[in-house]
Amino acid sequence: MSGVMKRMGMIFRAKANKALDRAEDPRETLDYSYQKQLELLQKVRRGVADVATSRKRLELQLNQLQNQSSKLEDQGRKALALGREDLAREALSRRAALQQQVTDLETQHQTLQGEEEKLTLAAQRLQAKVDAFRTKKETIKATYTAAQAQTRIGEAFSGISEEMGDVGMAIQRAEDKTAQLQARAGAIDELLASGALDDSSGLAKDDIQTELDRLSGGTDVELELQRMKAELAGGSSSQQAIEGGKDQTQSQQQPQDTPRFDKQ
Amino acid sequence: MIVRIMGEGQVRLDDGHLTELNKLDDELLAEMQSGDEEGFRRTLGALLEAVRRLGAPLPDAALEPSELILPSPEATLSEVREMLNDDGLIPG
Numbered sequence: 001m002s003g004v005m006k007r008m009g010m011i012f013r014a015k016a017n018k019a020l021d022r023a024e025d026p027r028e029t030l031d032y033s034y035q036k037q038l039e040l041l042q043k044v045r046r047g048v049a050d051v052a053t054s055r056k057r058l059e060l061q062l063n064q065l066q067n068q069s070s071k072l073e074d075q076g077r078k079a080l081a082l083g084r085e086d087l088a089r090e091a092l093s094r095r096a097a098l099q100q101q102v103t104d105l106e107t108q109h110q111t112l113q114g115e116e117e118k119l120t121l122a123a124q125r126l127q128a129k130v131d132a133f134r135t136k137k138e139t140i141k142a143t144y145t146a147a148q149a150q151t152r153i154g155e156a157f158s159g160i161s162e163e164m165g166d167v168g169m170a171i172q173r174a175e176d177k178t179a180q181l182q183a184r185a186g187a188i189d190e191l192l193a194s195g196a197l198d199d200s201s202g203l204a205k206d207d208i209q210t211e212l213d214r215l216s217g218g219t220d221v222e223l224e225l226q227r228m229k230a231e232l233a234g235g236s237s238s239q240q241a242i243e244g245g246k247d248q249t250q251s252q253q254q255p256q257d258t259p260r261f262d263k264q
Numbered sequence: 265m266i267v268r269i270m271g272e273g274q275v276r277l278d279d280g281h282l283t284e285l286n287k288l289d290d291e292l293l294a295e296m297q298s299g300d301e302e303g304f305r306r307t308l309g310a311l312l313e314a315v316r317r318l319g320a321p322l323p324d325a326a327l328e329p330s331e332l333i334l335p336s337p338e339a340t341l342s343e344v345r346e347m348l349n350d351d352g353l354i355p356g
Contacts, residue, residue: 003292004296008347121274
């Protein structure tokens with residue numbers, strides 16, 4: 001096949017990773033992942049509640065059985081006191097059957113208690129993980145948003161536009177992408193700073209300002225040069241005055257006399 | 265085979281239909297190369313219609329790479345030509 005469909009497909013595949021990167025918003029993916037974690041946490045909590053409910057039900061049954069057991073023991077004692085050993089035997093044998101049930105329920109109770117503790121611990125750990133993820137997620141989102149804004153601004157300067165892309169999502173790409181965007185924003189900043197890209201923000205000096213600065217700088221240099229020349233001219237006259245027999249102090253005290261010495 | 269119609273979504277097509285679609289696709293390419301705008305529009309419409317008719321649409325949430333890609337129904341000959349130039353579909 002060499003038609004339009006195939007050629008467009010090939011071009012797309014060649015650019016697939018780039019397109020994927022552009023289309024995918026890691027913030028949405030992170031939020032989705034967080035939502036899933038919350039749902040999981042909710043399930044675990046529901047599990048803990050279910051186990052706790054079963055445990056309480058068992059405790060109630062155990063209490064009832066133990067009450068009955070005590071009652072049968074009392075009845076046995078009374079029957080024996082009344083000389084009814086047969087009745088006492090019956091009460092004690094019923095009590096023995098109840099005791100067996102109590103033992104079984106106690107075993108179940110212990111097992112459930114162990115499960116409940118494990119699940120509670122798991123829920124706490126999961127809660128901590130979800131909390132940590134939320135913090136990390138918000139940090140990544142903020143960094144991503146900032147990097148994206150930086151990139152957009154940078155791209156607007158140099159005329160690069162964001163375009164369409166094929167759709168795709170992958171949670172593990174989020175951090176990479178943020179780093180990439182930061183690097184890209186950093187690279188654009190560097191290009192702007194070096195002058196390789198034009199900065200249309202108006203913050204940087206334009207060529208007119210640079211020329212003005214140069215001219216005014218030049219004027220300063222000229223002025224300074226003239227001042228120094230004048231100083232030097234004054235200095236050489238003094239030197240001539242010293243050579244002519246006057247000391248420097250005298251020359252400084254009577255600078256107006258200098259021309260007269262020259263004439264002599 | 266997954267075919268994407270840009271701006272519309274994706275459809276799943278049996279490979280058996282490719283021969284029929286290929287004819288239209290080659291025709292479309294020829295019309296694009298010769299600059300036959302009218303023919304291009306007609307063939308593009310026919311090709312899109314055939315893809316929609318023969319394919320089963322994929323849910324919007326499905327994330328599958330497209331093996332073949334078709335321009336949107338509104339795409340003009342020059343737009344498609346631009347998409348197929350060296351820069352590809354995405355600038356940069």
